[in-house]
Amino acid sequence: MKKDEEFMPKILAFLCNWCSYAGADLAGTSRLKYPPSILPIRVMCSSRVDPLFVIKAYLGGADGVLVAGCHPGDCHYQKGNYYTRRRFASLQKIFEDIGLESERFRLSWISASEGPRYAKVATEFTEKIKKLGKNSVKNEIFL
Amino acid sequence: MTKALKINKSTEQGILELLKFLLEKGKVKGVFTLKKISNDGAVAYSLITKPDELKDAVPLYPLMPTNAGKLLSRFTLKGSSNEPVAAVVKPCELRAFIELVKLEQGSLENLFFISSTCGGVYPLKMAADGTIEKNLSKYWDAVKKGEIPTDLRSACKGCEEFKPYTADMTVDLIGKNDIDKQCMIFLNNKKGEELTKGVKGEFLEKAIDKGKIDKFQIKRESEKKKLFDEIEAKTKGMDGLIEIFGKCIGCHGCSNVCPICYCKLCEFDSSDSEYKPSNYEIELKKRGGLRVPPGTLYYQLGRLTHVTVSCVGCGACEDVCPVDIPLSIIFKKVGESVQKMFEYVPGRDIKEEIPLITFEEEEFTEVED
Amino acid sequence: MNESKDNLKTKGAVISAKSGTKESIIGFLEKGMDKGVFDAVLISMRVPAGDSFAYVLIKDESILKDAFPLPPVMSVQGAKAVSSVTRLGKGNMKIAAIMRPCETRATVELSKLGQTDLENIILISMDCPGVLPISDFLSDPNKGMKLFDDATKKLDDKIMRPVCQICDKSSMVAGDLHIGTLGAKKDTFFIISNSKKGNELMEKLGIDLKENIDSWQAKVKNISEEKQNKRKKTHKDLKSETGGLDNLLDTFSQCINCHNCMRVCPICYCRLCYFDSDKVKRPSEDYLQRAESKGSIRFLPDTTLFQMGRMMHMSLSCVSCGACEDACPMSIPVAQIFSMIADETQGLFDYVSGRNLEEPLPLVAYKEEELQEMEDAK
Numbered sequence: 001m002k003k004d005e006e007f008m009p010k011i012l013a014f015l016c017n018w019c020s021y022a023g024a025d026l027a028g029t030s031r032l033k034y035p036p037s038i039l040p041i042r043v044m045c046s047s048r049v050d051p052l053f054v055i056k057a058y059l060g061g062a063d064g065v066l067v068a069g070c071h072p073g074d075c076h077y078q079k080g081n082y083y084t085r086r087r088f089a090s091l092q093k094i095f096e097d098i099g100l101e102s103e104r105f106r107l108s109w110i111s112a113s114e115g116p117r118y119a120k121v122a123t124e125f126t127e128k129i130k131k132l133g134k135n136s137v138k139n140e141i142f143l
Numbered sequence: 144m145t146k147a148l149k150i151n152k153s154t155e156q157g158i159l160e161l162l163k164f165l166l167e168k169g170k171v172k173g174v175f176t177l178k179k180i181s182n183d184g185a186v187a188y189s190l191i192t193k194p195d196e197l198k199d200a201v202p203l204y205p206l207m208p209t210n211a212g213k214l215l216s217r218f219t220l221k222g223s224s225n226e227p228v229a230a231v232v233k234p235c236e237l238r239a240f241i242e243l244v245k246l247e248q249g250s251l252e253n254l255f256f257i258s259s260t261c262g263g264v265y266p267l268k269m270a271a272d273g274t275i276e277k278n279l280s281k282y283w284d285a286v287k288k289g290e291i292p293t294d295l296r297s298a299c300k301g302c303e304e305f306k307p308y309t310a311d312m313t314v315d316l317i318g319k320n321d322i323d324k325q326c327m328i329f330l331n332n333k334k335g336e337e338l339t340k341g342v343k344g345e346f347l348e349k350a351i352d353k354g355k356i357d358k359f360q361i362k363r364e365s366e367k368k369k370l371f372d373e374i375e376a377k378t379k380g381m382d383g384l385i386e387i388f389g390k391c392i393g394c395h396g397c398s399n400v401c402p403i404c405y406c407k408l409c410e411f412d413s414s415d416s417e418y419k420p421s422n423y424e425i426e427l428k429k430r431g432g433l434r435v436p437p438g439t440l441y442y443q444l445g446r447l448t449h450v451t452v453s454c455v456g457c458g459a460c461e462d463v464c465p466v467d468i469p470l471s472i473i474f475k476k477v478g479e480s481v482q483k484m485f486e487y488v489p490g491r492d493i494k495e496e497i498p499l500i501t502f503e504e505e506e507f508t509e510v511e512d
Numbered sequence: 513m514n515e516s517k518d519n520l521k522t523k524g525a526v527i528s529a530k531s532g533t534k535e536s537i538i539g540f541l542e543k544g545m546d547k548g549v550f551d552a553v554l555i556s557m558r559v560p561a562g563d564s565f566a567y568v569l570i571k572d573e574s575i576l577k578d579a580f581p582l583p584p585v586m587s588v589q590g591a592k593a594v595s596s597v598t599r600l601g602k603g604n605m606k607i608a609a610i611m612r613p614c615e616t617r618a619t620v621e622l623s624k625l626g627q628t629d630l631e632n633i634i635l636i637s638m639d640c641p642g643v644l645p646i647s648d649f650l651s652d653p654n655k656g657m658k659l660f661d662d663a664t665k666k667l668d669d670k671i672m673r674p675v676c677q678i679c680d681k682s683s684m685v686a687g688d689l690h691i692g693t694l695g696a697k698k699d700t701f702f703i704i705s706n707s708k709k710g711n712e713l714m715e716k717l718g719i720d721l722k723e724n725i726d727s728w729q730a731k732v733k734n735i736s737e738e739k740q741n742k743r744k745k746t747h748k749d750l751k752s753e754t755g756g757l758d759n760l761l762d763t764f765s766q767c768i769n770c771h772n773c774m775r776v777c778p779i780c781y782c783r784l785c786y787f788d789s790d791k792v793k794r795p796s797e798d799y800l801q802r803a804e805s806k807g808s809i810r811f812l813p814d815t816t817l818f819q820m821g822r823m824m825h826m827s828l829s830c831v832s833c834g835a836c837e838d839a840c841p842m843s844i845p846v847a848q849i850f851s852m853i854a855d856e857t858q859g860l861f862d863y864v865s866g867r868n869l870e871e872p873l874p875l876v877a878y879k880e881e882e883l884q885e886m887e888d889a890k
Contacts, residue, residue, distance in 0.1 A: 051448040052410070052441075059441055061429065072504060072511075082502035089510045090481045090499065094447050097480045098473075099379035108512040121512070141432040141568060141575070142385050142560055143440045173800055180810050181765035190799055193807030208768045214811055221795035228800075271766060271843040382560075389559030389566070390650070392587045394839055396772040408784050418596065420603025423569065427552060427605075431572025435554065436588065436596035463770045465839040466564060466587070467650055 009037045009063035009129040011122075014053065016046045018076035019111045020068035026115030027122075034122040037129070038066070045069065047080035051091040054105060061138025064104045064129040066121070071109040081109070101132055147349040148339050150326040154314050155203045157326020157344075158231065158257065161312075162202070164342050165229055166194040171255065171338075172226030175215070176202045184276060188214055190228075202231040202257075203316070205282050205292075206275060207264045210459050212239025213402040216249035223250030229338070231257045233264070234307040235457040238490025239402035241309060242453045245497055248405045255334060258307035260317045260356060262286035263299030267462040289318030289359050291366060298458025298471035301367030303360060308491045311335040318355030374472045384440060387473075390466040391439045397460035397470055403450040410449075411442045447477055452498055453489040454478030524692065524704040524725040525714065533693060533701060537581045537610070537638075540703075540717075544608060545573050549716045550634060554593060554609035556583040563653045564646075567593035569607070581610050581691075584660035586643045589835045590615030591778035594635075595628040602629040608713075609687075610636040612643070614679070614833040616687040617866020618778040621829040624873050627781045634709055635687025639694045639732075642672030642679070646838045667735070675834040675847045678746045680739035683732040686866045689713065695731030702728050747852045754849055760816065763849070766842040767815045773836035773846050779826040786825075787818045819846075823853050828874050829865045830854035 015021040021042045027034065039062075043049060046069025054065045067088060075081040088107045095102040108121045137143070150157035165171045178189035179199040186201060187208050211232040218224065232240070237258055243249045262282065269275050278294065285292035291300055307313055312328050312335045326344075329351055330336045339346075378387050395412065398404040410416060418426075418437050426433045456478065458471035482488060485498035529536040541553050557568045557579050565583035567590060570576055590611035597607065609619070616637040622628045641664040648671070649656035659671050669677045676682070683694060688710035692702035702725050705711050714721055754763045771788065774780045786792070792814065803809045830850055837847035858864060860883075861874035 052445050055441060055444050055448070059444075079502070082504070083499070085507055085511055086485075086499055086502055089484065089507045090452060091448060092510060093481050093484050094444075094451060094477055097477045098384060098447075099375075100381060100384070106512060107510060137381055138429055139431075140381070140385060141430055141557075142389055142434045142566065143437065173803055175811065178808065178810075181762050183762055183765060185765035187765075187768075188811045189808050190803040190811045191808040192800065192803045196808035209812075217793065217812055218796050218799060221793055222797075224796040224800075226796075226800055228796075267768070267841050268843075271841065386559075386561040389561045390564035390587065392566075392776065392839075394772055394775045396770055396775065396839070396841075399772075399775070400768075400770050407788070407790070412783060414783075417600065420598065420601045420605075423597060424604060427569065427571040432568050432570040432575045434566050435569050435593045463768075463772060463841045465646060465772060465776070465841070467647075 007130060007134060008035065009126055010039060010061070011037045011064035011066055011125060011129060012057045012062045013038045013040045013066040013068060014043050014046065014049045015040050016069040016076075017042055017044045019070035019074065020046070020108075020118070022112035023110040023114045023118045026113065027118040030115045032115060032119040034119040035126040037126040038122050045075065045077050045080040046084040047077075047087075049084065049087075051087055054091060058100075058104065058135065059137055059143055061135055063132070063135045064106070064125060066106050066108065066125060068108045068110045068121070071111055074111065103128060103132060104135065144348040145350045146330045146336055147347050148328045148330060148342060148344050149347055150328070150342070150344040152326050153324060154316065154322040154326045155201070157328065158202050158314065159197055159200060161257075161328065161339065161342055162200070162229060162231070163194045163197050165338060166192070166197070168341065170227065171229045173228045174200075175211070175218070175228055175230040175232075176200050177204045177206070177231070184273070186270065190218075203259065205262065205264045205279075206267075206270055207233065207236070207457065207459065208267070208270070209400065210239055210402040210457050211236035212243055212455070213400070215240045215254065216243040216402070216405065219250040219254070220248060223252035224254060227253045227255065229255045229257060233261050234258055234305055235261075235302070235455040236402075237307055237310060238304065238455045239457065241490035241493050242403060242455065242497070243405060244493060246405060251493065255312075255338060256307075256310040257312045257314070257328075258310035259314045260307075260351075261299075261302070261305040262316055263292065263295040263302065263305075265294060266296050269294065283322075286316055287318070287320045287322060289355050289362075291362055296458040296462065296471070297370055297469065298456050298461065298475060301363060301370045301472070301475070302456055303363050303367060304456065304488070305359075305363065306356060309493065311338070313351065315351050315356075317359045370472050371476045374469060374476060377469075378473060384443075387468060388439055388443050391443065391468060392466060393436050393439055393442065394465060395442070396463040396465065398446055400459040400463045401450060402455070402457065402459070403453045404446070411438070411445060416441070447474065450474065451478040451481045452485070452487070455489050521705055521721070522725065523721050524702040524723050524728070525719045525721050526696070526700050526723045527703055527719075528699065529701055530699045534581060536701070537691060538576055538579055541608060541610070542573055542576055543717055544713070545576070547716060549713055550606040550608045552605050552607045553579070554597065554607055555579045555581055558583075563650060569597060571605075582612075582638060582640070582664075584644050584656055585646050585649045586612070586615070586833065586835060586838070587646065589618060589776065589778040589833055591618030591622050591628075594619045594633060595622050595778070595781070598629045598633060599627055602631040604632075606632045606634070608634045608636060610638070612640040613637045613681060613684045613686060614640070614831040615778070617681075617684065617831045618829075618833065620686055620866040620869050621779060621831070622781065623869060625779075625781065625829070630869070634689065634713055636689045636691065637685060637687045638691035640679075640682040641667065642669045642676030642682070643834070644671060645673050673834040673837065673847070674845065675832050675837065675851050678739060678743040679832060680736045680743055681832075682739070683736070684867070692725065692728040692732075694735065695727035695729075704728070746848075747855065750848055750852055764815055764819055764844060767819070767844060768842060769812060769815055769818060770841060771818075772839040772841065774822055776835040776839040777826060778831070778833070778835070779829045780822070787821060823850060827854040827857040828861070828863065830858075831865050
């Protein structure tokens with residue numbers, strides 16, 4: 001259907017300054033192609049991402065939320081991403097348990113040199129979100 | 144083999160004897176327990192220093208006016224107790240207090256805990272309309288038979304954590320048909336043994352009989368499954384959530400009475416969560432209309448992320464909700480999922496760190512990419 | 513109290529309600545949005561599950577047709593809804609807010625307290641038959657709806673909140689416009705203006721305010737006087753039941769300090785209530801000392817302090833809406849007690865909360881000579 005083909009998801013991406021944001025930048029300077037679905041927000045560390053950001057984004061109508069940080073063991077602040085992983089796991093579990101589409105959230109480790117990986121994650125995630133469809137919450141009144 | 148103290152009185156009377164002994168002999172400065180505080184039989188937690196006042200104490204009363212964990216946190220928030228105090232609390236209240244101590248909202252120093260295998264409590268509504276007294280004999284009949292009394296708080300009906308983990312002394316009520324005649328206080332550690340030295344009674348080598356407890360566990364498990372299945376059907380997906388939280392009036396009573404919600408100024412009451420006129424304009428453009436005050440689901444989902452890892456399933460939230468949202472089952476169910484994922488039981492052990500402030504280098508590979 | 517008479521204009525408009533009062537009110541609001549007189553409407557709607565009602569800020573006119581100007585329950589006090597929209601500024605939207613008189617009055621009080629900017633808000637109140645206690649409604653929403661409709665038609669308030677049953681200000685005009693259903697001819701209602709804003713709105717809609725509203729005034733006076741008598745008697749009985757230290761302690765013996773009453777109260781706007789603050793958090797020695805002085809104290813103590821403290825803080829602005837009583841999990845008649853106290857404290861200053869936006873709050877105004885019966889001069 002034409003309408004579905006036109007659906008370009010809005011994916012909020014929290015990218016850690018030292019790894020993922022740099023990786024995204026590299027994807028850009030390398031002229032790698034990926035869908036224009038990502039709305040990046042730079043944070044100093046993936047552990048800055050409060051689960052409330054993800055919830056707010058979701059309730060605000062974001063079709064997907066990506067949290068990206070350094071690979072475990074490589075965090076610029078040593079331990080940040082370990083906490084991110086736990087927090088994300090519990091957030092996903094909560095969403096799963098109450099039947100909200102936990103597949104709309106993704107945690108990816110992307111390093112500063114992984115430009116192609118960033119493009120791949122962005123492309124894959126966008127495809128997945130396209131299949132899930134628009135987030136209907138953006139039309140809800142009784143939130 | 145654990146030691147036990149047998150007192151030839153009913154279980155409640157035996158506990159009162161022990162408390163009287165502790166106060167009279169100066170082994171504790173105060174006793175914290177449920178007490179009838181008014182002529183019309185209102186029951187509330189009290190801090191008792193005079194042995195005579197124990198005559199109105201009802202330590203095993205099936206009511207939780209406030210989660211005692213929250214109260215004990217308030218008692219020790221501005222400094223640990225510098226005098227010994229004995230507290231008679233229910234298992235979930237003790238677990239809540241242990242969680243609060245982990246969160247630096249209280250101190251265990253100089254506190255001694257007496258708890259019981261718990262038959263559950265009645266909803267606050269029944270205290271408000273005075274029907275608990277009428278139901279007391281029915282309640283104890285059910286507990287003695289190892290059955291779940293009707294009309295209990297729904298959180299209690301499905302509670303599998305009815306055995307205290309860290310109490311210094313425990314009485315066993317479940318399935319014990321002799322609690323009217325005999326009081327058996329299990330002394331779980333040295334503290335318990337020291338406190339009871341000199342009490343009029345018989346000291347035995349005896350451990351809690353697991354048989355009746357295990358049988359009861361199965362009953363509670365089956366009730367829990369029923370309650371969880373019911374709520375799952377109601378809350379599935381965004382539509383389900385909007386429906387079930389549709390009535391929410393944003394009073395935040397649930398977070399106010401929740402022992403785990405200790406924040407002086409809740410995130411959802413703070414200016415962080417306040418909408419500016421420009422926020423409204425954006426939302427209205429998006430949706431055409433917006434419920435005000437806004438942020439009901441944001442509050443409920445947000446509170447879920449904040450408390451589920453430590454939720455003890457006491458059910459205080461549901462009792463205080465003015466619009467009868469089945470909060471305790473929702474939070475209990477999600478809480479259990481999160482806690483199981485971390486193999487964590489809140490309040491089981493003071494040394495067990497809350498899962499979100501610790502980590503392993505390799506874990507949850509199914510969640511990361 | 514003759515406050516109502518001072519605020520009434522003498523002429524109004526007669527609006528046809530052939531398709532039903534609710535539908536006509538919605539039609540009026542739709543007209544206002546069409547003509548751009550206001551950009552949004554703040555009005556009640558039924559929640560998706562149908563088991564309650566909530567205030568919704570509506571910009572899309574098509575949503576208005578499902579609105580419910582006079583819901584059978586007061587889930588959130590309307591003043592709280594208005595305040596949440598314009599506490600931080602008047603914004604760019606002109607909003608028509610339609611609520612009950614006590615909610616309008618509370619909004620006026622909140623404006624005086626700096627908690628809401630009313631510049632872009634048009635307050636519309638309507639004659640109020642009362643409101644069902646929320647727990648009664650929740651036990652059977654469909655039945656509750658029907659009971660409410662019947663009671664409204666027959667002007668029978670037995671099923672309403674106890675404070676509604678003795679409310680003598682159920683038709684008080686405190687906002688910019690008022691919808692008068694009482695005393696109106698069949699299939700019509702009055703619209704009365706109370707302010708320049710109200711007049712301007714009516715002008716922009718091309719509706720003249722030239723009809724005689726005597727029949728409404730007479731009916732309102734009639735009902736108000738009846739309620740006043742009932743109120744006097746009820747308060748006398750209530751005073752003997754709850755008055756004196758022993759009775760007071762017994763009345764609040766079941767209070768669990770959940771603070772629900774404070775949280776749903778429109779006047780209690782403090783982000784961090786004094787009674788939740790550090791000021792009331794004491795070290796264990798304090799509590800043990802207090803326990804020793806009496807042999808035993810309730811824990812946490814100071815329940816009565818909270819109740820009386822709240823009376824002191826808000827009774828001068830209390831609008832007797834009854835939201836507190838609905839929210840109390842222990843069914844304590846807080847609204848009845850607070851409402852009775854509010855009558856007396858406001859009476860001391862000849863003040864009626866929310867009656868007039870220009871009237872200063874009693875505690876921020878003074879006369880050089882007054883209250884001589886209270887002071888001890890030579």
